[in-house]
Amino acid sequence: MTDSPEVRPAATVLLLRDSPEGIEVFVLVRVAALAFAAGATAFPGGGVDPSDATLPEPAPGQQDVVAELHAAIGIEGADQIVTAAVRELFEEVGVLLATPERGTLPGLDRREHWRAEVTAHRAGIAEALADLGLRTDLRGLRPWSRWITPPGPPRRFDTFFFVAGLPEGQEVALGTTEADTGMWATPDDLLRQGEQGLLQIMPPTASNLLQVGRFATVAEALEFEADMEPVQPQMLSGRGEPLRVRVGEVEFTADHPRGNPA
Incomplete structure (x- = not known):
């Protein structure tokens, strides 16, 4: 029997805008050759990086906002998970949850220079923001859900999903x-x-889309106080069969076989 893989912390962001x-939510269609969730439709995000241990400076007057955000996540290391969310959004779609210390962006x-440095792991998001003269602005970021990959796949994540409004004046x-x-x-x-x-929509993606689709505007979604109790789906399918999992009384399916990393 092989040991179960380590469950890695991760952060994923549902970037929202009104239309x-x-x-509306921004999604990526992942490259088919990837080792994890190949070809799947997903939100920007990824695993917590060692560089996320160095925390960016928050904007003046936002200490209470940051403390409330960490408390809502409710685990040790919440600060690094939030930092990972900020970093992943910058890496994957170029959006900065930050405000200039003076002037404009x-x-x-x-x-783009610093985006490349962060993506290549030559710098952390804290260093990038400091050089750009930016402080994190987390007023438009809210915890949304927490999903833990069930045993079986070769990679497992404890993923914290967030919702965030597209900052004014920025584009993906x-x-x-x-x-x-x-x-x-x-x-x-x-x-x-x-x-x-x-x-190809994975069960956590489908569930989070169902939840956010209940709201008419970004402002309404950001006001929602989500339940951050971890969700660990029950695997219903065997290897080689279409992926089927159950969360509570709800069953989710995906059209690719369970043998693919998921």
Whole structure:
């Protein structure tokens, strides 16, 4: 019998914006050759990095905001998980949950330089923000859910999902090599495409889309106080069978076999 793989902490962000069709979320379609969730539709995110132990400076007057955020997450190391969320959003879609100490955001060339440095693990997000003259602005970031990969897959994560509003004046700029494409869409539209087999949507993604789709605006979603009790799905399918898991009384399916990393 082989030992179960270590469960790694991770952070994932549902980046939201308002639209005439309702609330929209940004998703990535992951590269088919990846070792984890290959080809799946996912939100920006990834594992906590050692560099996340160095915390960025918060904007003036936001100490209470940061403390409330850490308390809502409710575990030791909450500060590093929040830092990972900020970093992953910057790495994968170029969005900064930060505000300038003075003036406006630095120019795109400087931001992209530091984005490349952070992505290549030559610098942490704290160093990048300090050089850019930015402090984290976490008023638009809220914990949303927590999912733990069940035993079986070769990689397991304790993933903290967040929701965040797209900061005013910023746009998404896809930059990760882990995704082929990215798009804005309503939760209902994404779930519909998943049902039609046009997108591969994993159970945690489907569940979080269902939850965020209940809200008409980003402001409403950010006001919601989510239950951060960990969810560990019960695996129903065997290897080689279509992935099926149960969470409470709800069953989720995915159209790829369980043998693929999930």
